[in-house]
Each structure stands twice: as structure tokens, then as C-alpha cells.
Amino acid sequence: MPKKSNTSLFLLLAKISHLFFCFCLMTSLCTPYINPIHLPFLPFLGLGFPVLLVINIAFMLLWLFRRSKWFWGALLVVIISIPFQMKIFSLNIISTDIPTHNKSQFKLMSYNVRLFDLYNPKRKEALNSRDAIFSYLRKENPDILCIQEYYQREKPGFFETSDSIMQIMQGPWFHKKGLYLHKSKQTFGLATFSKLPIIHKGNVQHKGPTGNNKNYCIYIDVVKSKDTVRIYNVHLQSIKLETDYYTKKITEGNQDETKAGLKRAYAKLKKAFTIRAGQSAAVSDHILNAPYPVIVCGDFNDTPMSYTYHRFESKLVDAFRNTSNGFGATYVGLLPAGRIDYIFHSNELNSSNFNIQKRALSDHRAISCVIY
Template sequence: MKNLSPIDKMLYIINSILAALLLLSYILQLISPATIPVFAVLSLFVPFLMIINLIFGVYWLIKLKKQFLLSISVLVIGYIFSTPFYKIYGNNSSFNNDLKVMSYNVKSFDLFHKKKESKTPDGYKFIASKAPDVLAVQEYYHSKKNKLNYPHKFIKYRPKSNKYGMAIYSKYKIINSGSLDLKSVGNNIIFADILKEKDTIRIYNVHLESLRIKPGEENFGQENSEKLIERISSSFKTQAEQTVQFLAHEKQWKGKKIVCGDFNNTSYSWVYHQISKNKKDAFIESGKGFGKSFNYWFPMRIDFILTDEDAIINKFSTFSEKYSDHFPVLAKINW
């Protein structure tokens, strides 16, 4: 640092702190939030840290300073041991017998009804236009206006409610279904076993504990930062408990499976790391771009479609239609 100007010295100190935080975030993926929930909050900021470290790396390169090695080294470590933030190339192949699966947090369909002057079709029409064979819906709301026309479905309502819950719609026969009945009133995990030709495929629809973040409001809808961190930490701890419950249930199933839903956490979290273990992430296999699935100015990927390792993902798409605070994700899967 001897050859650096006072400003560059200060910048390098900031750079070092942010590089250390990014490196720490890679390690935190291996530590349950139930142990240190407050540290798990860092997983939400991994994309920010990656971009900032990339900017620092480019800055030092332009100035021909060896300090560029710090950020670049940490980013390379992340590239090797962590999930990609951005995919340059995707896969757009498909077979006639692909299983087309869509996962969508529809936010109770309450944003599906556009103004009369809008020419944009409503969310029901959008789903119908994509014609998924299997549709996993989080934050489901039972309404007479529901136009989802499927021969088979499994709907699990929240306790003391006959309208709100989760749903799995299928063009294929459902031969078994059930619910893990999470303690959280607003969240749950359900499953349905569908029969496709001679294959029985288990579909898990996962909706983990919400962080209750309101992106459009100051301080994300919390009166102060301390309480915000405390609330998010508590949610992460609950997510960890729900993940353990899910993994115990999943372990009992030995056949083909697809795990999809709203994890309310990023691909840099312990939750994702545990659930995606020994699975393929449809975005990583065949996606392109950021895979953004939450309606926020920064690209956040918190909705996933995962398969067992034997599956072939021929295509993965994230859509930008704003019928909910989430964007639907869709994958074409084969074995």
C-alpha cells in the first residue's frame, strides 16, 4: 500500500472489508442459521458484494495496481464453490415427452386483475398460455374467478381457512398427496405423486418462512434497522427448522422427484445449499441471465425448480410479467 495515494489507501481498506464479507458468505452456506441466525442475513447481500468486488477489481486493473488480486481471487473462489450469479448461455432444447413444470408465488392472485383499459391478459391467461403440465402455486387463493383448468389437483388450505393455502395442479393423475403441516401458519410444504406413463414422480411444492420484507417501503417496512435484522434473523432460524423437517420427509422417497417453490432465500443460503444437495438446479443447468424471480430493482433469485441428479433439464425460463411480487419460473424436464 506504500505506492497508493491516501484516497486509494482508504478505498483498499473498504475493498478488503467487502472482500472479507464475501468470503465469509461462502462459508456461512455451510452453517445452519439455527446456530448463528444473525450472520445468515449476509446471504441476502452476496450479489451486491459480488458486483462491488468486481467493480473494485476492474478499478485496480485500470490503475495497474496489484490490489486487483484481492477481489478477483475472492470472486474466483465464489465461481468455483458457489452458484453462478449470472448465466451467459442457456439451453433451449426440448423433447415431445418433456414434463413442463411451473412454480409461481401468485400472491393470492390479488394482482391478477388489471384495469379495464389495460390490454395485458390477466395472470390466469398467462399461465394457460404457457400450458405447464404441472403447476405449483404458493400463496394460493380460492376464488370463483379461478380459471385454472386441470383434470387433477391437490389443494391444502391454511389452518382455519378455506381460501388461502398452496396448490399443485397436474395434467397427469395424482395417485398420492400430502402435507408436512409446518408450524408456521402462513407457510407450508405439500407434495403430490403424479403418474406419467410408467413413471411415478413426486412433486414437492415448498414455501418457506417469509422474511416479510417490503421492498417499496423505507427500511423494508420496519421502523428501524436493528428490528429489521432481528426479524430477518428469526425468519432464517425458522427456515432452518423447516428445512430439517423437509429433508427428513424427502429422505423417505427414493423415486424421481422435483422440488420447486419459493424458498424466501437466495441460492447463497444454507437453506438452498441443504435442499439442493444431490440435485440439479434447473436455472444452473439450462437458464440464462440473472434468473430473477422477485420483483425488486436488484436481481434476486429466490424461486427454484430442482430435480434429482438423473433428470435432464432441457429448458429453464423466468418470466417478467408482473402479476405478483414474484415472477413465475418454468422448466422442461426429462429422464
């Protein structure tokens, strides 16, 4: 008798838990469509979508094992989420081949270089990291190079970057924007280098967390075989959890510091979600008025299950999903974030040969593809 009672209690708790996680998963599917300003908790469910999906699949298998009618409800929920699963995991059965003798094709790369490892306390390691990035750029040989967290210091200085990249790109065309420190003559920001002629360049204005723009978006118009394309280089609001003292303490076991760390992490994430929503709106609105087909690439600091990603994916083609397979994780920091760097392009363009850097030289992997 007690055994039967225990089984009944287990099934009751399992059903209640399943309903809860089912509700969370279905609610998370709304994340891409609702501005986090209106529902601040929603992006957190979107962030947890992969975990919620795994939990629901586990319940589905449990009900299948027990031959319960609840299996069909669990299966229905998992099926409904399939289009969103495809945002996380790309599957391309047919490979995309570049047409022979296509004169309009060019290779584009986006790379968050984390200031070329400038703040590594060991100077020799910092220089080695910077030089390794330069070697990778030479090997990949992109026609367009979009860099986020770019660093440059006016001469004289031990940490030279600009001349080396200009030499690698073998062209005089570039566009840069960043925070310039007059005293130290250093620049921190974005840079786009091109082997193709730039006929126009500009900036997209959006406000930062205090009204000051510390994350940027720049664009260039380039000409390739009589075709003109506008290329946006984007770096949206970052979270910077790993650099925060309190959020570092989450994993260290002290209860009080863990609690403080979780509160701090929640506040920073909530703020970043809201800021990125505004920044992505400014960039996506600017795209609507572009006179040419567009490419938007960079560090978006948001997953494919986010409002920010949807702002671009609803108007443009995600080059990774168009040409590649797998999860495509680009962030390699201590905190798992998955794919947060993207290349989007207009429907008039096509993409092929999407590549994600295998050996990480920054906290982001470089991404590249051929556009034609």
C-alpha cells in the same frame, strides 16, 4: 509535498477498505454451509454477496490501474468466488434438447399468485388481475401447476378461483392445503393441480414461527408413461417487509423512523432466516425417503447464496442453472430479492425449456420447464 501526502493517505484508506470488504466477501462464501441458528449475521453477508463482489472487482480494477501488487490478491479473491457467482448468474453454452418421441416428458409450472390480487382495494382491478393470471395459465398450458399463496372461497362469492383453474387444467386431480377460515369459508395456502393421474398425496410437517404451521409443503405422486415422480410444492417463511409500517419508512428520509425501520427489518430478516433453515431441513429430510425421483418447486424466499438453497442444490439439480442463462430474477416486489423461486429435480430426471414469465401479474414471476 501535500499532494504526495494526500495520495499516501488515500492509498492507506483504500487498502484498509479493501481488506475489510475482502474479508466480508470471503466470509459470505460460508453462508450456504452454516445454519443461521449458529451465526445469525452470516445470512446478511450472503444476501449482500453481489454488492460485495462488485466492490471487490472495483478495488481489483483500481490496483490494476495503479499497477499495484495488491491486484493479484484482489484477483485471487474474485477467482475463488467464481463457483458462487455461478449460483447467481447461470451460463449455459450448450442447449439441452428434449429427446425425440420421449413419452415421459411433461411441463411443470410453479407460481406464487399473491392470492390472485384479492386484497387490491379496487375490486375491478383485482378481478382483472385474477383473469389475467387465468389467461396466462391457459396460454402456457402446464401439465402440473403448483400454486403458492393460493386463495379459494366456497360458493357463493364474487372472487371465484377453483372452478376456473380446474377447467384450465382439464383434469380432476389436485391436492390443497391451507388455513381455512370457517366464518368466511375462505382457504389460504398451497394447491397443486395435475393433468396426470395422482396415485398418492401428502403433506410435509414443519413448524412455523410460533409452533403453528402457516407455511406449507405438499406433495403428489404422479404417473406418466409408467414412470412415477414425486412432486413437492413448497412455500417457505416469507419476510413480509413491504407490508410492515416501520420498514416502509426506511426510504422516506425521517431519521428516527428510518432507524426504527432498519432495526425492524433486521429483526424480521434474522427471524425468517432461522425459520426457513428449519423448514428446509424438514423438506430435504423428507426427500431422502421418497420412493421415486423427485421434483421440488415453489417460493423458497431465499437467494442462491443461502443455507436454504444449498440444502436442496446439494442433493438435486437446479433446473434454471441446468438449462438457462442470466440472473433469472423471479421476485418483482419493491425490495430487490432476485431469484427466490426454484424448480429442483433428481439427477435421474432432466430438464429443458426453462421459462420465466415476462409480464409480471403478481409480485412473483411464474417459472416453468419441461421435465423428462
